Each structure stands twice: as C-alpha cells, then as structure tokens.
Amino acid sequence: xxxxxxxxxxxxxxxxxxxxxxxxxxxxxxxxxxxxxxxxxxxxxxxxxxxxxxxxxxxxxxxxxxxxxxxxxxxxxxxxxxxxxxxxxxxxxxxxxxxxxxxxxxxxxxxxxxxxxxxxxxxxxxxxxxxxxxxxxxxxxxxxxxxxxxxxxxxxxxxxxxxxxxxxxxxxxxxxxxxxxxxxxxxxxxxxxxxxxxxxxxxxxxxxxxxxxxxxxxxxxxxxxxxxxxxxxxxxxxxxxxxxxxxxxxxxxxxxxxxxxxxxxxxxxxxxxxxxxxxxxxxxxxxxxxxxxxxxxxxxxxxxxxxxxxxxxxxxx
Amino acid sequence: xxxxxxxxxxxxxxxxxxxxxxxxxxxxxxxxxxxxxxxxxxxxxxxxxxxxxxxxxxxxxxxxxxxxxxxxxxxxxxxxxxxxxxxxxxxxxxxxxxxxxxxxxxxxxxxxxxxxxxxxxxxxxxxxxxxxxxxxxxxxxxxxxxxxxxxxxxxxxxxxxxxxxxxxxxxxxxxxxxxxxxxxxxxxxxxxxxxxxxxxxxxxxxxxxxxxxxxxxxxxxxxxxxxxxxxxxxxxxxxxxxxxxxxxxxxxxxxxxxxxxxxxxxxxxxxxxxxxxxxxxxxxxxxxxxxxxxxxxxxxxxxxxxxxxxxxxxxxxxxxxxxxxxxxxxxxxxxxxxxxxxxxxxxxxxxxxxxxxxxxxxxxxxxxxxxxxxxxxxxxxxxxxxxxxxxx
Numbered sequence: 001x002x003x004x005x006x007x008x009x010x011x012x013x014x015x016x017x018x019x020x021x022x023x024x025x026x027x028x029x030x031x032x033x034x035x036x037x038x039x040x041x042x043x044x045x046x047x048x049x050x051x052x053x054x055x056x057x058x059x060x061x062x063x064x065x066x067x068x069x070x071x072x073x074x075x076x077x078x079x080x081x082x083x084x085x086x087x088x089x090x091x092x093x094x095x096x097x098x099x100x101x102x103x104x105x106x107x108x109x110x111x112x113x114x115x116x117x118x119x120x121x122x123x124x125x126x127x128x129x130x131x132x133x134x135x136x137x138x139x140x141x142x143x144x145x146x147x148x149x150x151x152x153x154x155x156x157x158x159x160x161x162x163x164x165x166x167x168x169x170x171x172x173x174x175x176x177x178x179x180x181x182x183x184x185x186x187x188x189x190x191x192x193x194x195x196x197x198x199x200x201x202x203x204x205x206x207x208x209x210x211x212x213x214x215x216x217x218x219x220x221x222x223x224x225x226x227x228x229x230x231x232x233x234x235x236x237x238x239x240x241x242x243x244x245x246x247x248x249x250x251x252x253x254x255x256x257x258x259x260x261x262x263x264x265x266x267x268x269x270x271x272x273x274x275x276x277x278x279x280x281x282x283x284x285x286x287x288x289x290x291x292x293x294x295x296x297x298x299x300x301x302x303x304x305x306x307x308x309x310x311x312x313x314x315x316x317x
Numbered sequence: 318x319x320x321x322x323x324x325x326x327x328x329x330x331x332x333x334x335x336x337x338x339x340x341x342x343x344x345x346x347x348x349x350x351x352x353x354x355x356x357x358x359x360x361x362x363x364x365x366x367x368x369x370x371x372x373x374x375x376x377x378x379x380x381x382x383x384x385x386x387x388x389x390x391x392x393x394x395x396x397x398x399x400x401x402x403x404x405x406x407x408x409x410x411x412x413x414x415x416x417x418x419x420x421x422x423x424x425x426x427x428x429x430x431x432x433x434x435x436x437x438x439x440x441x442x443x444x445x446x447x448x449x450x451x452x453x454x455x456x457x458x459x460x461x462x463x464x465x466x467x468x469x470x471x472x473x474x475x476x477x478x479x480x481x482x483x484x485x486x487x488x489x490x491x492x493x494x495x496x497x498x499x500x501x502x503x504x505x506x507x508x509x510x511x512x513x514x515x516x517x518x519x520x521x522x523x524x525x526x527x528x529x530x531x532x533x534x535x536x537x538x539x540x541x542x543x544x545x546x547x548x549x550x551x552x553x554x555x556x557x558x559x560x561x562x563x564x565x566x567x568x569x570x571x572x573x574x575x576x577x578x579x580x581x582x583x584x585x586x587x588x589x590x591x592x593x594x595x596x597x598x599x600x601x602x603x604x605x606x607x608x609x610x611x612x613x614x615x616x617x618x619x620x621x622x623x624x625x626x627x628x629x630x631x632x633x634x635x636x637x638x639x640x641x642x643x644x645x646x647x648x649x650x651x652x653x654x655x656x657x658x659x660x661x662x663x664x665x666x667x668x669x670x671x672x673x674x675x676x677x678x679x680x681x682x683x684x685x686x687x688x689x690x691x692x693x694x695x696x697x698x699x700x701x702x703x704x705x706x707x708x709x
Binding site for chain 2: 194196257283311
C-alpha cells in the first residue's frame with residue numbers, strides 16, 4: 001500500500017467513525033401501502049398470499065388486508081430509476097454512497113439479521129425509514145480485500161412516528177485490491193528427484209506407469225534404490241525387472257511438521273516392502289492415517305502431473 | 318586387542334558459550350569464544366594449538382579459527398563427515414594425532430547458530446547437481462514428503478515399537494528424565510522447566526510416532542575441547558578426563574540416515590553396535606564399569622536402541638530399563654545428567670562430551686557420585702562414533 005492510499009484509508013476511518021451513533025433519513029415511500037403492490041409482489045414471488053382474498057382477510061384478527069411483514073423494505077425501494085421522493089429530512093452521508101472516495105470500496109452484504117415487526121401495515125399507511133450507523137469496525141483484511149464492517153440499524157416509522165419495523169444490516173465496504181487473492185495458487189509440485197545416470201531407468205519407468213527394480217544380470221540380486229554396481233557381486237552389468245506393484249507396509253510415519261505445500265497433512269508415508277523383496281519409500285493414499293498398520297497389503301499407483309516426474313504412491317489393496 | 322591408544326590422550330580443557338535461540342553474534346565468533354575458554358580452562362597458550370578437528374555441518378573453517386585464536390603452526394586438521402554422527406570422532410582423531418606425534422595440542426570444536434541463522438530441523442534442501450550421489454540419495458525421500466531427520470528416525474522408531482512393544486510413553490520417559498536434569502542446570506535452555514509424561518503425550522505431533530517432546534531443540538552456541546597427552550594433562554590446571562577409547566562405525570547396508578533397504582530390520586543401531594564393541598575392546602572395560610553415560614538424544618527412540626547396543630540392557634528391554642527409571646538421577650545408569658540435547662542444548666553431542674569431562678572432574682552442576690568411567694555417543698541413524706572417558 002502506498003503512502004497516499006494509507007493516508008486516504010486513515011481519512012476514511014476517521015470519517016466513518018464520525019457517523020457512528022447518528023441517525024440519517026427519513027426517506028419517504030413513493031406510495032402508500034396499497035393492494036395492487038401487495039398483489040404484484042406476491043405474484044412476482046409466486047406467493048399465494050391468503051389475505052388477498054377479502055373473505056379470508058375478514059376472518060383474520062386484522063379484519064382487513066394487511067401487507068406481509070417481509071414486504072417492509074419494498075415500500076421504501078427507490079424504483080427502477082433509482083430515485084427517491086425528494087423529501088429528505090437529512091441526506092444519507094455520501095461516505096456510504098458509491099461516489100467520491102468511496103468508489104474504491106465495494107459493498108458486500110455481510111449479514112442481515114431477522115427484522116422485528118411490531119405490527120402489520122394496513123392499506124393506506126405511509127412509511128418512512130431512517131438509518132442509524134451503529135458501529136464501524138476497525139480495518140479488517142478479508143478475503144475480498146481490506147475493508148470495514150459497518151452495522152446499520154434501519155427503523156421504519158408510520159406517520160405518527162411509531163416504529164413499525166427494525167432491521168439490522170452489516171455491510172462490508174472493501175477495497176477490491178485483495179480480489180486476486182481469491183484465486184488459490186496451483187498446488188506446488190513435490191520436491192523433484194535428483195536423477196543421475198545411475199538412477200534414470202527408475203524414473204523413466206514411472207513415465208510408463210512401471211515400477212522398475214534394478215536387477216544384477218550376473219547374480220540376480222534385486223537392488224533398490226538403484227546403484228552403479230551390484231553390491232553383492234560388484235558386477236556392472238545391471239538390468240531391471242518390472243515389479244508387480246504389490247507390497248506390504250514394513251513401517252510408516254505420519255508427517256505433520258514441517259509442512260511441504262505439495263501435500264495434505266497429516267501426510268502418511270510408508271516404507272513398503274514389495275512382493276519382490278525390495279523396500280521403497282512412498283506416500284500412502286486412500287487410507288485414514290489412523291488406520292495404517294505394519295503388515296497392511298498395498299498396491300502401487302502413479303501420480304501424474306503435467307510437467308513433473310511421475311511419482312509412485314501406495315494404497316491399501 | 319591392542320590397547321596402545323587407550324589412555325594416551327586426555328581432554329584437558331573445556332569451553333563453551335551460553336546456549337540460546339539467538340546468540341546475536343557470528344558462528345565464527347562463537348567458535349573463537351568457546352576455543353579461548355577451553356584453552357584458558359586447560360591452561361594452555363593458544364599459540365600451542367597445532368591440530369584442529371571438527372565434523373561436518375559446521376561452517377567455520379579450521380584455518381580461520383586457528384588464525385583468530387593466535388595459532389602459529391597447524392600440523393593436523395580434519396573434518397569428519399555425517400554431521401552429529403561425527404561428534405566423538407574429532408576426539409578419536411585428536412587421540413590418534415597425539416599418540417602418533419602428528420600434533421600435541423588439538424582443539425575440537427562445534428559452533429553454530431542453528432536456530433537463529435537457519436532452522437536445522439526444517440528439512441533437507443535438494444539443490445545440488447542431480448548427478449551427485451547426495452542429490453540422488455534424497456531423491457528416494459524428498460519427493461515422498463519424508464524430509465526431516467525426525468521422519469527418518471520415525472520410520473525406525475515405528476518398527477521398534479511394533480517389534481518390542483515399546484510405546485510413545487517409553488520414548489517420553491527419556492524426555493522427562495532429561496528435562497528433570499535440565500531443570501537443575503542453570504546453563505540448560507530448559508533450566509527450571511521440567512516436564513511430565515502427560516506434557517510429553519500432549520505435545521503436538523511432529524512426525525508420528527514422534528511428538529514434539531521427542532525431538533531435541535535447535536540451539537545457538539559453541540563448545541570446544543582441548544586434547545593433549547595424558548602425561549601433559551596431569552601437570553595442567555584441571556584433572557584430566559582420560560580418553561579410554563574412541564571409535565567410529567558404519568556397517569553393512571549403511572546409508573546416510575535411511576538405512577532402510579538391506580538390513581533385516583530397523584530395530585537397532587548396528588553402526589553403534591560396532592562402535593560399542595570397539596570401545597569395550599580398546600578400553601578393556603565393560604558395561605558394569607560405567608557409572609553414567611551421555612547417550613545422543615537428538616530423538617528419543619534411538620536412546621533405547623543405543624542402551625541395547627552397549628549392553629546396558631538386553632535387546633528389546635530398554636523400555637523396561639526406562640520404566641524402572643534406571644536412566645534417571647536415582648537409577649543405576651543416569652544418562653545425560655546435563656539435561657542432554659533435549660534439555661540443555663543441541664550442540665551436536667559436543668556439550669555432552671563437556672558434561673562427561675565435568676562429571677569425571679567432579680565439578681558438574683548435577684554431579685553424580687562415584688564416577689569413574691562414562692560412555693559418550695554421537696548421532697545415531699547415521700554413521701557414528703563414540704568415546705569412553707575415565708578418571709586418571
């Protein structure tokens with residue numbers, strides 16, 4: 001963050017703090033509570049509102065059509081042209097509008113707690129609303145970007161000033177600079193093996209999903225990890241055989257720390273004794289770390305990630 | 318067995334810096350401070366140092382240290398491979414140099430900022446030329462996520478538990494005893510911070526079956542030791558700690574820290590067995606002649622196997638030895654009375670050698686009664702080394 005931005009943020013914080021506890025409004029509804037809007041709203045939501053039937057309405061304790069409580073905000077909506085009735089007792093502070101400095105901040109509606117509706121609205125009533133800024137958080141670093149959680153208390157009043165509804169809104173105003181953080185980086189590759197002329201055949205075999213074990217052409221000794229010479233007879237004439245891929249867990253650990261980005265933790269790693277008789281270290285997969293036991297039968301499979309050496313791992317068979 | 322090396326050389330001086338997590342000065346300076354302190358302790362002039370030995374992973378060149386302490390002629394300098402496994406080997410080198418006349422005053426040292434400059438236990442990088450044997454070696458572990466000494470030891474520890482019925486609590490008993498000694502050693506990092514077995518069990522996993530409290534700490538600090546002839550040592554300021562025996566060991570199927578492949582099982586330290594046999598042979602001593610031991614405790618599981626390799630208890634019986642508390646302050650063989658590397662500091666075994674010298678002199682903070690001979694071991698799971706030090 002450059003110095004100028006930091007200064008602006010500080011300025012923003014100071015201005016936001018100044019609004020806390022003050023009331024803004026009132027905003028007047030375009031229209032009085034009326035039956036056609038109730039019907040259109042119910043139709044739009046595919047809501048079979050029973051009180052639209054005058055007979056049913058009469059049978060309720062209200063004795064007449066009343067607006068559904070969940071319509072409360074609808075009466076105060078600015079409409080398609082986003083305009084308000086130009087009767088404002090006090091303008092909404094521009095800090096909270098998408099203009100000026102605030103354009104750097106986007107909205108994210110963080111929470112809307114259930115409203116409280118002391119009484120239903122009757123046809124013919126005129127509603128106003130006003131807003132109290134209850135709380136502005138300190139600057140928070142969120143996944144969307146740095147910003148401020150602002151809690152508003154909205155009150156809805158009738159013409160006598162009586163409260164007909166309250167609602168709390170929490171809005172995150174954030175700077176979108178953090179947006180790119182949402183994209184998780186691709187998982188890094190495991191540490192890649194150092195491959196030499198003595199060991200290349202093993203890694204080449206993996207490319208074809210083959211687990212190749214070095215075998216002395218003279219005395220038949222199987223050797224893993226591969227080496228430049230047979231340790232049994234010192235022959236330099238060495239070949240490979242393809243392992244069945246079946247084996248047994250000879251020992252294992254479950255790694256927790258330090259973590260390598262390539263793996264999920266806890267990360268179980270086995271020392272697997274292949275049926276052919278040699279041992280190999282490889283991750284264990286497809287098994288809960290708590291279920292692994294020495295002697296467990298396993299079978300090889302191959303990790304195949306574009307551009308990386310193919311690596312073996314073992315799962316219970 | 319030819320015993321002509323036994324008793325010829327002695328440790329005449331010991332020196333150390335404080336042990337911390339951030340020394341605030343260079344490793345070279347730590348080496349200089351510890352070396353000068355050891356020479357002062359011995360009562361030998363720095364200009365007399367004509368041999369220097371250390372072991373790998375130390376970043377301080379011998380010639381720089383020699384120059385800085387005011388050395389004149391350096392006739393013998395060696396650096397033993399395999400990190401902590403080499404801890405006792407410089408003493409073997411020094412002993413042989415003194416016995417043959419190759420050098421007369423040999424400085425052995427270790428100086429590292431292994432906590433503040435780097436994280437010694439953070440795993441092994443694989444940045445070398447892939448054709449090198451070393452890089453090839455790591456190819457069999459790092460891609461699988463087996464990347465720390467704790468994980469290498471864990472593989473063997475699991476097998477040991479499986480075979481002998483040892484438990485994580487048995488490993489914990491090693492830590493609890495070490496921390497009890499450290500709690501009464503003001504130089505220990507964990508001075509006045511004892512732990513219980515419950516603390517050990519509740520500590521987080523590092524690599525199952527190893528908890529955090531199965532792993533020694535990472536420390537900044539330095540230790541230096543001065544070796545000269547026993548004949549000369551007798552005339553110096555402090556009582557000599559006589560080198561009764563010193564040996565190295567690597568055995569069939571040996572890999573660096575992952576000898577998983579050619580050995581029948583992973584439930585022992587055959588390289589330490591080889592060291593032990595040589596030490597008994599060279600010194601003419603046996604387990605019953607030993608009153609206390611410094612058993613390398615980078616990770617608790619290999620303390621059990623080492624006790625077995627030296628014959629302090631039978632194969633697979635170390636768990637019973639620990640359960641009856643034989644390794645504690647009041648046991649038959651108190652081990653690591655300085656608090657060990659688990660409790661005092663991890664100076665790769667060198668602080669343990671210095672503790673053995675103090676015990677033999679009778680000047681240790683946790684002084685044990687009747688110390689005549691002590692076994693000291695170096696890092697395990699790797700090609701290793703060991704010593705027997707005794708009273709003159």
